[in-house]
Amino acid sequence: MELLRPSSADEAAAALGNGSVALAGGTELVPLLREGLVRAETLVHVSEAVPRGIDGTRIGAGTTLAELEVDPQVPQALREACSLAASPQLRSMGTVGGNLLQATRCWYWRLGFDCWLHGGEQCFAKDGAHREHAIFGHELCASAHPSDVAAALLALGATLRTTRRELPIAELYRLPTADDRSTTTLAPDELILELDVPSPDASTYLKAMDRRKWAFPLVGVAAVRAGGGVRIALAGVAPIPWTLDAPAALDDATPLPGTAYKVEIARALVRRALALVGDSPRSP
Amino acid sequence: MPRVDGLDRARGQIQFTADIELPGMLHTAVLRSPYARARVTGIDMDAARAARGVRAVLGPGELEVLKQEPSYVGEAVAAVAAETFGQAQAALRQLNAEWDVLEPLLDPDEAVRQESFVSDVKNYERGDFERGVAEGDVAVEAEYRTQVVLHNSMETHQAVCHWEDDGITVYISTQYIWGIRDSVAEHLGLPPDKVRVVCHAMGGGFGSKNSPGDYTPIAAELAKRTGRPVRCALTRREENLAAGNRNATIQRLTAAAKSDGTLTALGGEFVNAIGFSGWSASTEGPMKMLYACENVRTVQYPAKLNLPPMAAFRAPGFVEGTRAEPHWAKRDEVRARSSGPWKHGIGLASQIWYGGGGPPSYAWIRLGSDGRAQVVTAMQDIGTGTRTAMAQIAAEELGIPVEHVRVSLGDSARGPFASISAGSSTIPSMGPAVRSAAADAKRQLIEIAAQRFHLEERVLDIKNGQIVSSDGSSWPLTEITGLLEDGQILGKGARGPNPAGMQVLTFGVQVAEVAVDVETGEVRVDKIVAIHDVGRVINKLGASSQVEGGIIQGVGHTLSEERIVDPATGSILTRTLDAYKMPTIADVPEIVTELVDIPDPHLTNLGSKGLGEPPIIPTAAAIANAIRDATGADVRSLPISREEMLRALREAEAREKERRGAPAAV
Numbered sequence: 001m002e003l004l005r006p007s008s009a010d011e012a013a014a015a016l017g018n019g020s021v022a023l024a025g026g027t028e029l030v031p032l033l034r035e036g037l038v039r040a041e042t043l044v045h046v047s048e049a050v051p052r053g054i055d056g057t058r059i060g061a062g063t064t065l066a067e068l069e070v071d072p073q074v075p076q077a078l079r080e081a082c083s084l085a086a087s088p089q090l091r092s093m094g095t096v097g098g099n100l101l102q103a104t105r106c107w108y109w110r111l112g113f114d115c116w117l118h119g120g121e122q123c124f125a126k127d128g129a130h131r132e133h134a135i136f137g138h139e140l141c142a143s144a145h146p147s148d149v150a151a152a153l154l155a156l157g158a159t160l161r162t163t164r165r166e167l168p169i170a171e172l173y174r175l176p177t178a179d180d181r182s183t184t185t186l187a188p189d190e191l192i193l194e195l196d197v198p199s200p201d202a203s204t205y206l207k208a209m210d211r212r213k214w215a216f217p218l219v220g221v222a223a224v225r226a227g228g229g230v231r232i233a234l235a236g237v238a239p240i241p242w243t244l245d246a247p248a249a250l251d252d253a254t255p256l257p258g259t260a261y262k263v264e265i266a267r268a269l270v271r272r273a274l275a276l277v278g279d280s281p282r283s284p
Numbered sequence: 285m286p287r288v289d290g291l292d293r294a295r296g297q298i299q300f301t302a303d304i305e306l307p308g309m310l311h312t313a314v315l316r317s318p319y320a321r322a323r324v325t326g327i328d329m330d331a332a333r334a335a336r337g338v339r340a341v342l343g344p345g346e347l348e349v350l351k352q353e354p355s356y357v358g359e360a361v362a363a364v365a366a367e368t369f370g371q372a373q374a375a376l377r378q379l380n381a382e383w384d385v386l387e388p389l390l391d392p393d394e395a396v397r398q399e400s401f402v403s404d405v406k407n408y409e410r411g412d413f414e415r416g417v418a419e420g421d422v423a424v425e426a427e428y429r430t431q432v433v434l435h436n437s438m439e440t441h442q443a444v445c446h447w448e449d450d451g452i453t454v455y456i457s458t459q460y461i462w463g464i465r466d467s468v469a470e471h472l473g474l475p476p477d478k479v480r481v482v483c484h485a486m487g488g489g490f491g492s493k494n495s496p497g498d499y500t501p502i503a504a505e506l507a508k509r510t511g512r513p514v515r516c517a518l519t520r521r522e523e524n525l526a527a528g529n530r531n532a533t534i535q536r537l538t539a540a541a542k543s544d545g546t547l548t549a550l551g552g553e554f555v556n557a558i559g560f561s562g563w564s565a566s567t568e569g570p571m572k573m574l575y576a577c578e579n580v581r582t583v584q585y586p587a588k589l590n591l592p593p594m595a596a597f598r599a600p601g602f603v604e605g606t607r608a609e610p611h612w613a614k615r616d617e618v619r620a621r622s623s624g625p626w627k628h629g630i631g632l633a634s635q636i637w638y639g640g641g642g643p644p645s646y647a648w649i650r651l652g653s654d655g656r657a658q659v660v661t662a663m664q665d666i667g668t669g670t671r672t673a674m675a676q677i678a679a680e681e682l683g684i685p686v687e688h689v690r691v692s693l694g695d696s697a698r699g700p701f702a703s704i705s706a707g708s709s710t711i712p713s714m715g716p717a718v719r720s721a722a723a724d725a726k727r728q729l730i731e732i733a734a735q736r737f738h739l740e741e742r743v744l745d746i747k748n749g750q751i752v753s754s755d756g757s758s759w760p761l762t763e764i765t766g767l768l769e770d771g772q773i774l775g776k777g778a779r780g781p782n783p784a785g786m787q788v789l790t791f792g793v794q795v796a797e798v799a800v801d802v803e804t805g806e807v808r809v810d811k812i813v814a815i816h817d818v819g820r821v822i823n824k825l826g827a828s829s830q831v832e833g834g835i836i837q838g839v840g841h842t843l844s845e846e847r848i849v850d851p852a853t854g855s856i857l858t859r860t861l862d863a864y865k866m867p868t869i870a871d872v873p874e875i876v877t878e879l880v881d882i883p884d885p886h887l888t889n890l891g892s893k894g895l896g897e898p899p900i901i902p903t904a905a906a907i908a909n910a911i912r913d914a915t916g917a918d919v920r921s922l923p924i925s926r927e928e929m930l931r932a933l934r935e936a937e938a939r940e941k942e943r944r945g946a947p948a949a950v
Binding site (some may be wrong): 105111124127208212213218265 | 607622625801803804805806808843848849850851855857859860862863867868869870871909925926927930931950
């Protein structure tokens with residue numbers, strides 16, 4: 001395997017695709033490579049090519065979660081999502097750009113079962129063990145998206161700048177379809193460079209997990225009050241980060257037998273998050 | 285007293301089996317079955333042998349532990365030794381194994397129906413259960429389930445085998461040096477004294493390292509074939525797959541009582557979901573042993589399944605079978621802390637367990653002219669602070685400062701037979717042997733001193749490194765030991781028999797304070813107070829560490845740990861530590877430990893019992909009882925995950941609603 005260290009975004013984008021994969025913090029990619037779930041002939045280390053740091057509403061995609069969680073310029077929901085994610089060691093390595101692109105923690109997918117998301121015929125989780133899985137959008141694949149940060153950025157209405165385009169973060173994600181089973185719209189040779197995260201009036205991120213630290217969300221709820229409206233986004237409930245149009249949309253959840261409890265948790269956390277962003281003034 | 289080897293441990297200067305590096309050492313990768321039940325129909329041994337760096341390959345049937353027809357996911361099928369671990373792993377793929385996949389048996393109740401058992405069904409009855417139920421004013425039936433939990437020792441299971449001269453040296457992470465010696469000798473057809481077993485330090489075992497496993501015979505055979513030292517070490521993923529587990533249980537229980545609280549009957553059907561092999565722990569033990577109840581009837585089914593075998597795990601059976609006690613103190617004070625969705629409660633559970641140890645166990649003391657002593661015994665310190673405790677026992681008996689005692693252990697070629705470190709037996713088995721050896725050495729010292737000072741032996745003693753006489757005069761110990769010049773005093777000690785006509789048991793209670801978020805099902809354990817009676821405590825600091833470790837492990841078992849299996853294929857889904865959730869330091873409650881610390885008068889030598897297992901036994905029951913106190917909800921299965929907590933809360937609400945809706949009771 002070859003390791004490249006391009007010094008510009010253009011150079012990096014040119015090196016990507018055709019068996020080349022971008023490497024940033026490595027907290028997700030390295031285990032996937034080791035397990036054979038991602039194959040790469042060339043790793044393109046993008047730390048010199050992707051901006052890192054926070055300037056007002058602009059956040060370099062190479063900024064680590066550890067840097068985000070302590071910076072007062074960063075909206076509360078994103079800071080909380082970062083500090084509730086992973087462990088301090090992982091947050092010191094993991095970048096925000098990489099975090100948005102992490103794969104599901106579905107155990108069938110991670111163990112290399114020939115599942116639907118890997119291109120196979122069936123989702124093993126649906127009839128199998130699925131307590132960590134989806135309550136929305138699971139017609140074809142019941143995996144749950146694990147990113148706390150993505151839910152926060154979705155509720156915050158962040159915009160991404162890539163090597164090719166600018167797009168609202170909602171457009172980064174897509175439910176996988178029979179023709180195209182990827183969960184993002186990012187091209188193989190496209191790099192996320194920067195995020196623009198507008199300052200909200202108030203925001204928060206609440207998370208339910210199996211232990212008090214270092215666990216992926218069973219349910220994560222981001223709530224943001226901005227411009228007279230409130231936006232809610234959920235983590236851990238669908239194959240992609242999930243926008244909840246209104247609290248009542250939880251009535252439309254279609255939980256699996258083993259994920260019905262997630263709806264109950266989501267109701268409580270949504271209610272609390274709304275109280276936090278609505279009832280009392282909070283720092284953005 | 286801090287550990288005698290604490291600084292070395294903190295500095296990384298202790299040598300674990302994982303640190304052993306021998307010149308020319310080869311590394312092993314093991315092909316494990318991806319199927320719960322299958323037959324190997326094809327395997328390309330030659331391709332693996334031809335792979336880069338490979339020095340030997342063992343195929344199905346070449347060892348007893350390498351199966352042609354594996355019976356659980358993770359069972360060993362073939363093994364490759366190569367110059368590097370990476371090369372060995374790569375060669376496994378060259379084996380290109382082909383499988384005939386068979387239907388696995390995964391459901392424990394179905395195994396009972398089919399009478400698929402690993403051993404005999406155990407029936408027990410005292411008194412008359414039916415009559416006891418009839419005599420009660422109330423009878424309650426309930427089904428409880430406990431999950432499979434994994435030991436996940438920090439040091440994975442491993443051995444390094446090395447042929448030297450005409451014998452073999454086995455470096456191994458083990459709880460039983462002598463058991464490994466005998467089983468390796470048997471496997472290789474060697475006299476046991478040709479096998480040397482070494483374990484200087486160990487990174488955790490919790491019962492899972494009592495046996496040689498598959499890795500030891502694999503390493504021994506590969507070392508024999510290659511003439512090179514061979515390491516066989518489980519990876520973390522293998523550790524979560526094939527290193528043993530605390531088996532799941534289904535418990536269908538009945539309790540009957542009079543309205544004054546007198547228990548009239550206890551009964552239980554206990555299904556132990558053992559896996560494909562192993563032994564059936566006494567899940568019914570607490571029901572039989574802990575309660576003053578005349579009428580008890582239990583049946584225990586050891587279900588044989590196509591799942592990885594159980595291994596002993598810190599008080600096997602008793603952790604799963606312990607239920608809460610229905611009374612508690614300070615209840616109102618704790619409950620008053622409830623606010624909003626967070627409900628607070630307190631719960632208590634008690635503990636019964638063995639822990640008396642027993643013979644045979646031997647120790648020697650060597651005492652030289654410098655007045656310093658060395659304890660020599662081929663036991664193992666499994667990370668519990670044994671080395672420190674043995675030094676303390678020897679120092680106390682000899683009357684010399686503990687800094688003047690060194691403990692040499694962990695090598696079957698350098699010391700006498702010592703007991704297994706399991707069943708909370710290390711202190712009560714080995715402690716008396718060390719103490720006897722020290723007493724023997726002291727007797728010899730006093731004999732010499734009596735001759736030297738022309739005094740009667742009975743007026744002499746040794747205290748604080750001084751020979752003291754009853755008339756008040758004293759001499760430095762070295763004045764006597766100096767006479768030895770290059771010689772040494774050798775004290776020998778053996779563990780005597782246990783008291784006749786009684787069973788040596790340990791007891792304890794734990795009280796848990798919890799808070800439950802009744803909207804999200806989050807359970808927070810705020811505090812656990814642990815009071816245990818294990819007789820005399822040798823090392824208070826070490827003992828409280830043991831209690832803390834047991835409780836932390838218990839909190840994990842209660843709230844977050846669960847090995848999850850695919851119900852269709854029997855594949856283990858939680859193979860990494862992000863999926864299998866052990867507690868983090870943030871999950872650890874405040875722990876208050878109080879040890880009774882009164883010598884057991886029936887254990888005449890030392891008065892001490894073991895403390896390894898008791899602290900984990902009542903933790904889950906105390907937490908469940910506190911949850912009931914806080915919320916009125918009865919949790920029925922472990923772990924008390926969000927879904928189980930919410931289920932129990934909704935069930936309690938429905939019960940309450942029904943009660944309110946029902947016509948006024950009498």
